Amino acid sequence: MARDFSNNSTTSAAVPVTVVATTPAVVGQWAAPVTWPIVAVHAHLLPTGEILASDGQTAGATARLWNPSTGVFTTVNNPNTNLFCAGHCHLGDGRVLVAGGHIAGHTGVKDTNLFNATTHQWSLAASMHTARWYPTATTLPDGRILVTAGEIGCAECDAPIPEVYNPQTNIWTELTAANLPLPYYPHMFVLPDGRVLASSTSEHPIITQVLDVNAQTWTVVDPDPVDGGSAAMYLPGKVLKAGTSYHPDDPVVPSVATTYVIDMTQPSPRWRQTPSMAFARTYHTLTILPDGEVLVTGGGNTTDAVGVNGAALPAEIWSPATETWTVMASMSKPRLYHSTALLMPDARVLVLGGGRFNGVNEPTDQLSSQFYSPPYLFGGPRPTITSAPATTTYGGTIDIQTPDASRIAGVSFIRLGSVTHAIDMDQRLVPLAFTVGSGSLSVQAPANANLAPPGYYMLFILDTSGIPSVAAIMKIS
């Protein structure tokens, strides 16, 4: 059954499904779940390779650091703020900025918290001008942080004035001329021309607009509000969105599987519908993979935030070459509202969280994580990086030592993720040009900060079969 935004429905003809061999080389493989002490409603990959995560609702004053190599959890509770349903991203120096948080449902806070990955300490920065619950934080090319939307003190009381934080001066500045109420958790992407696209939101479909931060102007890109519950900029200026965006307090309706792409590098960009996912989803997460494909995990076939029986357990992978989805192996746990996913430096994807919805706990709360190994990890020996620099600069050259230089066919640069509520506010992929030397690669760093805002990235090398290395983590400034 298909349904539009006005809830008109129609039935379609039967769709034939072909089942193919389900070997790991075809559908990937899920490891056994790992038990967690918290529900990872918010999750960040740190430059150290550790995961910072925090919990939800009454447990939102609870944060943990997880070392995936040792399995050790370290308590790093924030002493200042309940971080539940804040927005977040990485600063250029690798600290995590968390904007806003939770006092009660629909009631945000003005707090700005910073987490230092080296010292494991939280600190309070200057407060925002406006309290925000469910805002989005975006690292700008100049290293400042843009915060948009978020509910101030009641349902649908969306903060209309974006603010920009300067980490050098510890000052927030309101973009008063850029007044635009957006639904919560807008999906914001810095484009190659430096403007910031609002492609969709986690709450409702929107007219697509683009923000010029310096001019404080919004410009309509596409007036047709096609839906997308999660979104990812899979190449510079090219955005994919899929599934349903929804407010979980609204009446339950069926999810959609629809998928759209937009190319903001074209003169008159519009959303273009591409083949749908195999599974309709709400509360799912899109994760960019090193080979440029996009993984979808989690979500369910209705907008019921606690509807575990409708959970979509199979993952799917989208190919930018064919613009089609392929069904992958199934995970073990239902991961609905408040579930998250992060690409790891070893090219696996960590899926975690789900639950903490309106006081409903089991069986929705997922106190676990689960690693997914995509098919590319079963295709043969992985190329290896034997040495790489720790830092690079815009327009510079990155010298990589690798015994596999002669079979390298691609180099990708992927920003460390910071994910919650179906949107990774940081992830972006920049393909890098390179030349092959003897046992080495000479890689061209991103030309400018619009392509790769300052901060920490994973550099993957991929062989001619699309098999990725373990990443080198590198800071660009």
Ligand SMILES: [Cu+2]
């Ligand atoms: Cu939430």
